[in-house]
Amino acid sequence: MSEIVMDHIMHEHHHRKNVKPDPSNSDIREKSEESHTGHQGSHEGHMLEDFLKRFWISVLLTIPILALSHMLQDMVGIGEVLRFPGDTYLSFALSTIVFFYGGKPFLNGLVREMKQRAPGMMTLIGIAISAAYLYSTLVVFVVDGQVFFWELATLVDIMLIGHYIEMKSVMGASRALEELARLMPSEAHLLQEDGSTKDIPLEELTTGTRVLVKPGEKIPADGVVVDGKSSVNESLMTGESKPVSKGKGDDVIGGSINEEGSLSIEINRTGEDSFLSQVIKLVKEAQESKSRTQDLANRAAFWLTLVALGAGAITFFAWTFFTSEDFVFALERTVTVMVIACPHALGLAVPLVVAVSTSLAAQNGFLIRNRTAFEEARSLGAVIFDKTGTLTYGEFGVTDIVTLNGQYDENELLQLAASLEQNSQHPIARGIVNAATGLMKVDEFNSITGKGIEGRVDGKRVKVVSPGFLREKDIRLPGNEFEQLSSQGKTVVFVLIEDQLTGAIALGDKIREDSRQVIEQLHSMGIQSMMLTGDNEQTAAFVANELGLDDYFAEVLPEEKAAKVKEVQHRGLKVAMTGDGVNDAPALAQADVGIAIGTGSDVAVETGDIILTQSNPKDVAAVIGLAQTTYRKMVQNLLWATGYNAFAIPLAAGVLSGFGIVLSPAVGAVLMSLSTVIVAVNARFLSLKR
Known part of the structure; x- marks a missing residue:
């Protein structure tokens, strides 16, 4: 990753150490919102806008610089039309603005890396644009030669837009955190003892507080439903696309949306204990953590930087002292090597995939x-x-229904048994009741101690009993189906209607x-x-x-x-x-x-x-x-970045100049930025298959 983006992330990392996430606290929520909006103190937004502003101003200045370039004029055959006395000095003035204004981020990065004795990509860019500018300035005022002003201007333009694309991609990948931080409403409807409500700020909510959430409103904090029934949209928190039914006793998550009925909720988690705060904390930790592959990429980028610096030096001395080419050509080759060898794509290869996947x-x-x-x-x-x-499911429920004699179908048998069981609190009873609909009234209900229950349902004498009851009454089981159910670890109860064995219901933990x-x-x-x-x-x-x-x-x-x-x-x-x-x-x-x-x-x-x-x-x-998929994307990006540099460095050094293939610094910048864009686009294509 580029030093500029890395510095930004490190700034955010240190800032977050001192600000604990508390989505239920309005002050921190407001600070979070302010810190991510351009003119309200947003470090991220300011950097992004600054790069874009520098890019557009530099581009506007580049247009006349290109028009004033004698080499480009000769290429298109309009030199006599556009040339005038002092045009070189005008080109110098415009290029000076581009160099110091547009190139400022890279020059600052060069100084910083030199102070830290850690040469990296900023060193390469800074040296490349400085060499082009200083040499061209000498040509204008001191020596004869070819100026590189148009190469300098286009190089700065390309570097600025490349960094802008990189920063926007990285920031966009972590945008989910900002959306999470904004999920909480600003106020909650506090339920008072007389049943009325009072609107209070979220930071005043405490554990045990009861609030009212109306249809269409966001739930202000984690809690449990004490009254009401509704459907709640939790998709932004859990990824579950379907609304979840909520009723008395069900947990709800702060930030989720109440879609239908009103809910009375007792708050049980606020601040850092809330689900949303935990999610934000985990995602931040994951995005800030370094993986093994990322460490490998960082080491590769460091060594590639040293290789690039060495290749630049060798290129300069080789063309200067061992060929008949002049100093201008040697400098041009050196500048091109420094530009095209930047480990920009390599530094971005893994971090961007990490951000997108997280x-x-x-x-x-x-x-x-x-x-x-x-x-x-x-x-x-x-x-x-x-x-x-x-x-x-971890719940005791009906897994099988077996009917005998053909007198009742499965639904009828379950309905009769469940109607009888609705008077019992036994786990077996609850499992049967939960599986049935349309329960009927029960008369003459009676418990058969240790063996089951009985009563009159819809005018019929119904018993739901254990296998022990059948053995006691010497009622034989037809076939071996019931034994198979028991062998599966399931609990089997039998249904007798008018003292005739009519069927059985098996219960267990459903798969x-x-x-x-x-x-x-x-x-x-x-x-x-x-x-x-x-x-x-x-x-x-x-x-x-x-x-x-x-x-x-x-x-x-x-x-x-x-x-x-x-x-x-x-x-x-x-x-x-x-x-x-x-x-x-x-x-x-x-x-x-x-x-x-x-x-x-x-x-x-x-x-x-x-x-x-x-x-x-x-x-x-x-x-x-x-x-x-994430690992494959990382490998693809690393192979592209390292393979690109391995191919580009000797080409930039001029090893194919004998065949007429010579890369200018500007073309080198285009190829380098193209490599970065390809790596960024490849990472953005990362997708999840379900």
């Missing part, structure tokens, strides 16, 4: 805490999933449909899929078989999970562990890549290298795919 990940609900681990994800050999809550898809996607990538669970062998075997897993580990205690991850690593595989980020923390830490799955405001920011804000296992394959 923003792309954040927009889709992937929060990257560890860039190195993210890069490691490209070469994974196995992904180990925690079962409950990851591959399954996510997305889980099947992610396993298929990982297999297509050549990655093995495994499962860790504390469940018994039968349940684990059933889930593994249903999903087509390559391996599984059953009856594993939380403290044993890390050992199982290590066991898979000893097979020679690079391993990712995927879990909820809480009880899986040791396993996440042991894995080469820890992927924590969080839901809404329950993001575990202190665990996992990568955090997925949605409880969707498909995101595991998506983030691995993004890591692979």
Whole structure:
């Protein structure tokens, strides 16, 4: 990355160390907004506008400089028309403005790098434009020779627009952070004891405060719904495109949009503890962190700078002392080498891909805490999933309904059983009730101690009982279907209508449909899929078989999970562990890549290298795919940048001059900037496949 852009990022990095993100605090939100708007103290916007202003002024001055160039006049055959006494002095005056005004950022960079004894790209540009200007000035006032004013002016123009494009690309890649910082509303409707509301600034919100959120408004802070029902758009926070239904007891995220009904919310997280603050913190850390590939690029850029300086010196002395060419030609070759050899594209190759991938990940609900681990994800050999809550919903629900005798269909059987179970608080009862609709009134309800319940539903005597009740009444089960359900680790209850066995309902932790898809996607990538669970062998075997897993580990205690991850690593595989980020923390830490799955405001920011804000296992394959694509983009950019310089330096030095191929400094600047633009455009084509 260029020194100018790097300095800007370092400035922002130090600034952020002293300003803690607090999206719920209006002062900091206003400061954040001011710091990103051009004439309100924005460092980023000011730099971008300054470069663009310098570019346009330099371009306007370049037009007459080009028109006054004797060489260009001769090329197009209009020398006699445009030449007049003193035209060289006018060209000198205009070029002086371009050199000192347009070239100021590069000259400052040259001085800074020399003071730091760290020559880099600014050194190359500064030397190139200084050599062209100083030599041309000597030609005007002291010696005979060819002036380089038009090359100088076009070089400055190209460098300015190249840096502008680079800065805009880098800033645009991190624009998601600014949008996140602006998500919070300015005020909240505080609910008072008499039921009225009072508008207060966000910084006055505290834990336990109750607020009213009207339809179309943004939720002011993280909290839990205490009254009301609505749909909430959380797409900017979690990447979930569909509105999420919210009712009493559901968590909501500050900054999300309430779409339909009014909600009364009790605030439970504000300031730095809020979900939005955690997201901003993680994205900042990821964008400011350096990856292994980036370190490699920085080292390559440093050595290429030394090579370029050495090549420039060798070029000058070789053409001056070992050929019949004059000093002007030697200087021209040297200037061209210094221009075309700038490691501009190389310095941009990795950082821009990092910035784009980090923003792309954040927009889709992937929060990257560890860039190195993210890069490691490209070469994974196995992904180990925690079962409950990851591959399954983590909720006790109806998985199978079996009917007998053909008297009732599955829906009717479930409706009768659920109507009876609505009077019970047992987990089995809640699972059955949640699966049914159109519940009916129950009469003569009675509990059969330890065996089930009974009552009259729609005029029918209905019992929902355990297998023990059937054994006690000596009711035999037809076929072996019920035994198969039990062997899968499922809980089976039986439905009797008018004392006749009519069917059965099996309950268990339901497998996510997305889980099947992610396993298929990982297999297509050549990655093995495994499962860790504390469940018994039968349940684990059933889930593994249903999903087509390559391996599984059953009856594993939380403290044993890390050992199982290590066991898979000893097979020679690079391993990712995927879990909820809480009880899986040791396993996440042991894995080469820890992927924590969080839901809404329950993001575990202190665990996992990568955090997925949605409880969707498909995101595991998506983030691995993004890591692979990101690495490919980095390699492509590095190959282009280094390959370009390897080809361009000898060409700029004039090794093909004997064949009539000679590059001018301006053409060298065009080629160098073209390389930079190609690298930037290639990075911007980075996309996420789901």
